Amino acid sequence: xxxxxxxxLATSPLLWLAGTLVVWLAATAMAGxxxxxxxxxxxxxxxxxxxxxxxxxxxxxxxxxxxxQFIHFLLGPATVALGIPLYEKLSLVKSNxxxxxxxxxxxxxxxxxxxxxxxxxFGFSPSVVASLAPKSTTAAVAMAISSGLQGDPALxxxxxVLTGICGAxxxxxxxxxxxxxDYSARGFAVxxxxxxxxxxxxxxxxxxAGLFSGIAMGLNAVLTSLIVHLxx
Amino acid sequence: xxxxxxxxxxxxxxxxVTAYFLGGFVPGPVIGMAMIAVVLTLTGGVKMLEPAHRQxxxxxxxILANLGILFVPAGVGIIQHLDLIRDRGFALLAIVxxxxxxxxxxxxxxxxxxxxxxxxxxxx
Numbered sequence: 001x002x003x004x005x006x007x008x009l010a011t012s013p014l015l016w017l018a019g020t021l022v023v024w025l026a027a028t029a030m031a032g033x034x035x036x037x038x039x040x041x042x043x044x045x046x047x048x049x050x051x052x053x054x055x056x057x058x059x060x061x062x063x064x065x066x067x068x069q070f071i072h073f074l075l076g077p078a079t080v081a082l083g084i085p086l087y088e089k090l091s092l093v094k095s096n097x098x099x100x101x102x103x104x105x106x107x108x109x110x111x112x113x114x115x116x117x118x119x120x121x122f123g124f125s126p127s128v129v130a131s132l133a134p135k136s137t138t139a140a141v142a143m144a145i146s147s148g149l150q151g152d153p154a155l156x157x158x159x160x161v162l163t164g165i166c167g168a169x170x171x172x173x174x175x176x177x178x179x180x181x182d183y184s185a186r187g188f189a190v191x192x193x194x195x196x197x198x199x200x201x202x203x204x205x206x207x208x209a210g211l212f213s214g215i216a217m218g219l220n221a222v223l224t225s226l227i228v229h230l231x232x
Numbered sequence: 233x234x235x236x237x238x239x240x241x242x243x244x245x246x247x248x249v250t251a252y253f254l255g256g257f258v259p260g261p262v263i264g265m266a267m268i269a270v271v272l273t274l275t276g277g278v279k280m281l282e283p284a285h286r287q288x289x290x291x292x293x294x295i296l297a298n299l300g301i302l303f304v305p306a307g308v309g310i311i312q313h314l315d316l317i318r319d320r321g322f323a324l325l326a327i328v329x330x331x332x333x334x335x336x337x338x339x340x341x342x343x344x345x346x347x348x349x350x351x352x353x354x355x356x
Contacts, residue, residue: 024301043300047307054311061312068305074295075302077240079261080247081292083268088289090273099347107339114331122323132327136335139306141259154312159328161307166332174333180340185347189340193332200299210296216339218262225258 010059016067023049038169043197047161075140075196082199082214089211096184096212103185104216107192108223109230111136116231130232131155134224135163138195141221145228164197171198172205183209191216235284236291243268 009015027045034040054064065072086093093100112133119129131151134142139160146156171190180186183206190198191213199217203210247264254263272288275281310317317324347353 020301020304024304028300043303043307046301046304047310050304050308051311054308055314061309064308065305068308071302072305076244076261076264077237078295078299078302079259080240080243080264080268081295083243083265084272084289084292085296086265086269087272090269096347096352098350099343099352102346103339103343106342107335110338111331111335114334115327118327118330122320122327124320124323135328136332138259138262139303140261144259154309155316157306158310158313159324161303161310162324162328163332164303165307166328167336170329170333171336174336175340178337178340180344182344182347185340185343188343189336192339193335196299197303200303203296203299214265218265221262222258 010057011063013067013070016064017070018067019053020046020050020068020071038172038201041165041169041201043161043168043200044165047165075138079138079196079218082218085207085211086215089208092184092208093211093215099185100188100212100215100219103188104192104219104223107189107216108136108220108227111193111220112224112228112231126232127151128155132159133228133232135159136193136195137221137224138217141225145225149228149232160195161197164194167194167198168201171201184212187212188216192220195220233287233291236287236289239284239288240264240268240291240295243271 024042024046027042027049030045031040031042050064054061115132115135116129119132124132127150130149131146133149133151134145134156137145137160139157142156142160143153147153167190171186171194175186175189187202187206187209190202190209194201195217199210199213202213243264244261246267247262248260250263251258251260272285275285
């Protein structure tokens, strides 16, 4: 390739914005060929490929983000958009209110408690433990909690995404093995444990699961910010 | 499309302003999510707002259908932590895997148990 052209494009937002979209479309097409295989997670495939390209080409994350920020920005309105299925299926939500609240409190305490316990067990420093503690919540909230606890928000963002992908990959085989057939319960669990990435997975499996996943994500963001101090 | 995205952004804005006054422990978009559900429910029968309703639902559906791509930019940030991954990657992965499996199991069990005890499966 023409070197001057590459230097010009690699620093422009357009290349990384267009590149992210193209890789994503290719990854979803690939995942669509084997819809039953949760290991072909389009989010994981896209991140892995782009990260590899950036490392190989020696491009800094800051440069990449200048283009990708336009996609990143849509996380806000997308969270608001989760209110629409909430409105459309309000009666279904109301009839599950008691199990939802019980699962929220116990699940939220478990998510933070288990993370802090294992992080101590593996001998991580207090700053890393604080960075990991809110990892089940949505990225923006987790980063705010982490910096409030003297953690490293950038590390938190990476671990949040890792947690999301991990939950999105294991939820379907795990729930099938546990013989859980109630999609409101399955969705709620993955939204609580794996925030928006779990919710994206839930929507691709079942609309009711997606609905409950989105609600769990929202509620857990609030509760985690209140209870995280109990563990640190 | 334009009406839909405008409505979503306005609700996010209202949510952010509310979050500011609440001291910031509830994220703005989450407040916006609750507010838009309430407002849609309250205005559901109003004829004049029907086109706005329809467009909001359509825009939301297309955003939620592509939710996954929105996490890519933050996820690529992992390349800033390659040294930590090289040194402690296995431990990090173990923590994430163990805590996620435990959280999924506990949450789904409590949900099912409480739903059964409160008669939620009575019609099955």
